[in-house]
Amino acid sequence: MLKVNDISVRYDLISVLDNVSFLVEEGQFVAIVGANSAGKTTILKTLSALVSAFQGTIEFFNERIDHLPPYEIAAKGISHVPEGRRIFDKLTIKENLLVGAHVRDDQQDVLETLEEMYALFPILKQRQTQKGETLSGGERQQLAIARGLMAKPRLLMLDEPSLGLSPILSNKVIHTCEEIRRKGTTILIVEQKVTEVLKLVDRGYVLQRGQIIMEGKGEELLESDLIRKAYLGL
């Protein structure tokens, strides 16, 4: 479904991503894990063309998308939930969700998805007329994910959804992702919470200083020496 070949990204002269390649198959739950500043966010930004790669190709359903502008990438069915829960503070919850459905035309269909989101995240239904700024951290994350799903994406990309949440909440958020995947959406997640994520995903990639240094099934990675030493401190 998504095939990233050898992409390299530089911010000015500093290399952030160096020949990164990975694959996401349809229906999979895939994670890219790594420490702060490993380049995880940059990968997602490159995929949605907010940042441009100076080298490498990106294919989505066998079609090159690396030269497309952000709005066309979203229209192809790639939805990006940005890091830091970037919801629209001054818009109501419902308005936030409707902006997420920007790429869709059938309004009746959009309203159905809205109801689905309210079923998945009941708190959002209760607060639908409140402004985004009134939400707590956990609620914001739920809104950001729901907003991403409003596009009915073929691929949902999540940027550190657990950042800044309590352990209980972040576990809940990660498990919600699992539920979304079960309903048929392919997910690419980048995370720092290595254990929680790797337990759930089909495939994981470990990113270190802009390079993928390991890949494999989630469970396999958890058992590898490298992950145990570097990320779990065992």
Place this chain on the structure above:
Amino acid sequence: MQNDKNFYIIFSIILIFMAVAPLVIQNTHFQHLLIMLLLFATLSQAWNLIGGYAGQVSFGHAVFFGIGSYAAMAPLTHWGLTPWVGMLIGGVVAIIVALIIGVPVFRLKGHYFAISTFAVAEVVRELFTNWEWVDGPIGLDAPVLEQGFYNLMFYKNKLPYLYIVLVFFFIMMLLTFRMERTRMGYYFRAIKQRPEAAQAMGVHISKYKQYALMMSAFFTAICGALYGLYILHIEPATVLSLDISIKIVLITALGGTGALWGPLLGSIILIPLQEYSRIWLGGTGKGIDLILLGALIVLICIYEPRGIVGLLKRFNFQKGKN
């Protein structure tokens, strides 16, 4: 929705007041004040579409204003063409100028838009100052024509002007109110707050900024036409001046940017303040009105950046707590 109902009630009351008050108080100066107030409220609302809702601050709206006044006035002076057609021509030309500014500039991030509006306004002012057909720096005086709606000229009293401006105010407010509730309105505000997140959602941000600017330019030109036809004389130093550009921004900032009632509230305070400070302080106090305006803006920036709308909200909130 409760909010919608409130809007319609308050809006109707204001419209009725604006329509009836000049019939009761038959003071010409009061009528003039109301005309200017409504005109600038409409104008600032037009600016608010791009500057307030979409968050792209323009310091050059005089360019659209001036184009509107000249488009109505020049064909009227030279060929006797009805200003209603001139007004539309002005609106269309303003949209074209908006495209010329927006297409290259909205591709860039940052403050380029503000700077370029400023520059374009200066260039256009120079062009008109040196354009013989519109009498360069001297400007145009409206010809004396038969009064009535066709020529948009009324000599006996100001009331017809007032009602015409009131109609445009009505249209502008209603349009903004409806726009706030459409997806386009959400996109504008989303772009203003978090352009990158909006982009990640697939919102074509430069396209929507362009729409906002085009709508804004069109209505600004209409207001320019009305202004020229009411004042009966236009020249580059007034209708294309930085003064006009800044005044539009100040009114909206004072009232509340990106807020439906902001432009009206700003005009209610600024227009009378400006008129009366000029009358009372006269020639000796030239510029004092501007000092007062400046002081007001500084206070607003320090204590309530959301403008008068913000103050009212704060007041409402405290009332709610008690």
